[in-house]
Amino acid sequence: xxxxxxxxxxxxxxxxxxxxxxxxxxxxxxxxxxxxxxxxxxxxxxxxxxxxxxxxxxxxxxxxxxxxxxxxxxxxxxxxxxxxxxxxxxxxxxxxxxxxxxxxxxxxxxxxxxxxxxxxxxxxxxxxxxxxxxxxxxxxxxxxxxxxxxxxxxxxxxxxxxxxxxxxxxxxxxxxxxxxxxxxxxxxxxxxxxxxxxxxxxxxxxxxxxxxxxxxxxxxxxxxxxxxxxxxxxxxxxxxxxxxxxxxxxxxxxxxxxxxxxxxxxxxxxxxxxxxxxxxxxxxxxxxxxxx
Ligand code: FAD
Numbered sequence: 001x002x003x004x005x006x007x008x009x010x011x012x013x014x015x016x017x018x019x020x021x022x023x024x025x026x027x028x029x030x031x032x033x034x035x036x037x038x039x040x041x042x043x044x045x046x047x048x049x050x051x052x053x054x055x056x057x058x059x060x061x062x063x064x065x066x067x068x069x070x071x072x073x074x075x076x077x078x079x080x081x082x083x084x085x086x087x088x089x090x091x092x093x094x095x096x097x098x099x100x101x102x103x104x105x106x107x108x109x110x111x112x113x114x115x116x117x118x119x120x121x122x123x124x125x126x127x128x129x130x131x132x133x134x135x136x137x138x139x140x141x142x143x144x145x146x147x148x149x150x151x152x153x154x155x156x157x158x159x160x161x162x163x164x165x166x167x168x169x170x171x172x173x174x175x176x177x178x179x180x181x182x183x184x185x186x187x188x189x190x191x192x193x194x195x196x197x198x199x200x201x202x203x204x205x206x207x208x209x210x211x212x213x214x215x216x217x218x219x220x221x222x223x224x225x226x227x228x229x230x231x232x233x234x235x236x237x238x239x240x241x242x243x244x245x246x247x248x249x250x251x252x253x254x255x256x257x258x259x260x261x262x263x264x265x266x267x268x269x270x271x272x273x274x275x276x277x278x279x280x281x282x283x284x285x286x287x288x289x290x291x292x
Contacts, residue, residue: 020058036276079108209253213239
């Protein structure tokens with residue numbers, strides 16, 4: 001099922017993100033964790049490509065397993081920036097063969113050793129190049145793109161970032177998923193600005209439940225997200241008590257989701273990563289709202 005068909009709902013729907021294993025030995029345990037999450041019957045599950053320490057090699061195996069074994073629609077991530085056209089085309093071919101229609105088209109982070117390289121000869125410079133390619137191979141692909149309520153870290157300003165985002169939509173991107181954020185007002189401001197810029201596709205907010213103090217540092221480094229004082233106080237108070245921090249982090253994420261739904265946002269993507277307990281606790285906290 002295409003993600004865009006799922007998004008048209010008045011009910012609150014949660015989707016979950018997982019990442020592939022780093023090594024072959026870890027494959028079984030990651031597969032099991034993703035299956036536990038799939039049993040919660042989220043609206044869809046996305047599988048990252050090389051992000052979060054996972055290896056791109058296994059993205060499709062994990063995504064296909066979730067789809068075939070549990071009937072959960074899957075979104076396979078694909079990055080392009082440090083790949084050749086040949087490799088990317090081969091990946092697209094494999095995705096098509098596996099019966100997955102939903103692809104999250106990403107540029108990917110520029111590897112450290114290539115940051116100062118001459119990019120003029122690269123097959124792909126930006127996600128938009130991959131989106132054009134996907135649509136030319138199969139116009140029926142349902143394509144997602146990334147967006148950044150707090151601006152992509154490489155972007156000079158928000159106006160420029162939104163202009164580039166609009167180019168992805170014009171190239172055929174069907175929906176957007178946001179980078180994590182911890183203050184919902186940032187999302188509401190962003191939505192206002194992109195709608196004003198003529199971007200009308202569905203936007204799925206991404207919520208990261210922070211369940212341990214170390215994760216805070218990593219999340220900020222990775223996303224550059226703003227930490228509101230309310231969130232910082234929570235980490236100060238509970239950071240050294242793992243069980244309490246987990247409970248408080250899940251409560252904070254739940255609260256963000258309730259506020260989003262109260263503001264008529266019906267689809268929320270949870271960066272549950274490979275933690276079935278976290279996905280389940282969030283779902284349980286929202287059981288009456290979700291009707292599950
Ligand atoms: P782009 O849309 O290409 O944008 C990158 C930057 O280039 C932005 O600053 C943009 O404004 C600018 N730009 C775009 N077009 C132009 C142009 N023509 N000229 C000049 N500037 C331009 N990473 C992974 O490795 N694997 C994953 O699975 C993964 N999943 C993600 C999922 C989500 C929802 C998000 C938000 C991020 C994810 N990432 C993932 C991280 C992502 O790869 C990085 O944030 C990366 O730096 C940018 O990717 P992008 O697709 O947003 O790039």
